[in-house]
């Protein structure tokens with residue numbers, strides 16, 4: 006099996022900070038609070054794009070961050086939300102969480118979207134904290150930190166173009182000169198025993214996945230030669246490059262024979278668009294043969310007819326561009342996730358964000374936990390009321406009690422996320 010596999014880092018946008026402000030109007034000495042909320046940070050989404058067929062573009066770009074939310078403003082104005090960042094992936098992409106290796110998502114259908122990382126919520130401005138008791142709150146929240154993840158994308162490569170032909174036609178040679186594939190090449194039939202895949206990059210950002218199919222002979226549909234398995238590989242491809250061995254006595258007869266083998270195995274195979282290519286044009290005998298082969302093919306109604314020398318790398322580009330064009334027009338392969346019936350149920354530890362752990366360290370007490378660290382990151386430490394609010398959150402979560410039980414005393418250092426605080430009664 007052939008996989009493309011890539012690790013990337015994704016991060017949502019940070020929530021914009023809420024602000025502390027008071028209305029300022031002429032002749033109104035003390036206006037009420039009017040600090041607006043911060044905007045929400047953008048999220049990171051993956052989206053299936055059926056025109057993509059590999060993950061190679063992620064080899065150059067591995068970090069993605071959505072836009073941050075903007076700060077709130079006075080006059081109760083909410084900051085602008087950050088834009089979501091939509092990353093396009095090919096159909097059949099599996100998404101894994103690198104932290105525990107679990108499968109997060111399976112992207113199959115055109116346009117299907119998957120949320121990988123949520124942006125941070127915008128912090129609330131002080132206007133939201135006004136109560137009958139506190140008419141001038143100096144409390145606001147900072148924006149929520151965004152989600153951040155390392156993910157692994159995995160794609161089972163499916164060849165969209167198959168190179169078929171009789172043994173020795175030069176199929177492996179052709180694949181080796183257009184891609185990085187290094188198939189075995191030798192002057193005897195049935196050199197290739199397994200299909201080889203190669204990714205071809207055309208100048209215009211188009212990628213083709215080519216499969217070099219083992220040689221086919223008369224009787225292949227009955228399992229002769231290397232048998233059925235290889236015909237099955239062709240079933241998944243959408244366009245065929247039919248390579249003719251220029252050194253064969255009768256390339257046209259080979260051609261007809263292979264086509265009837267395809268049709269006998271599966272009539273749909275015979276209907277796939279074919280580009281017919283005479284190979285080994287560097288040899289004078291072959292060059293002599295070409296005009297006749299060409300006119301015979303055109304007579305039979307084949308329009309996509311080319312000649313190349315795989316070894317000399319001549320004439321191959323036009324074949325690839327035509328293949329890319331036919332691929333655009335060909336129906337899209339329906340990717341289906343194969344469900345393994347022997348699959349065992351998977352049990353996973355569910356994280357509770359409200360959970361926290363208290364640890365005594367050399368530097369002081371460390372309280373770690375998702376919700377508590379988030380609350381600390383959203384606090385304006387320079388405002389007394391905001392700090393009080395943070396204390397109320399500690400109380401509500403039971404952290405206060407737990408700390409006292411653990412033996413914290415006034416003046417001890419307490420570490421929460423990136424923040425270092427001093428314990429007060």
Ligand SMILES: Nc1nc2c(ncn2[C@@H]2O[C@H](COP(=O)(O)OP(=O)(O)OP(=O)(O)O)[C@@H](O)[C@H]2O)c(=O)[nH]1
Nearest residue numbers: 172173174175176177178191195196197220315316
């Ligand atoms: N002169 C010449 N020889 C070629 C050319 N392309 C391939 N050959 C030779 O033809 C022989 C067969 O090439 P392969 O690429 O192994 O052919 P294949 O179609 O993959 O063969 P199987 O895997 O056995 O089906 C080798 O000796 C190649 O060097 C070409 O353009 N010109």
Ligand SMILES: [Mg+2]
Nearest residue numbers: 176177196197
């Ligand atoms: Mg070969």
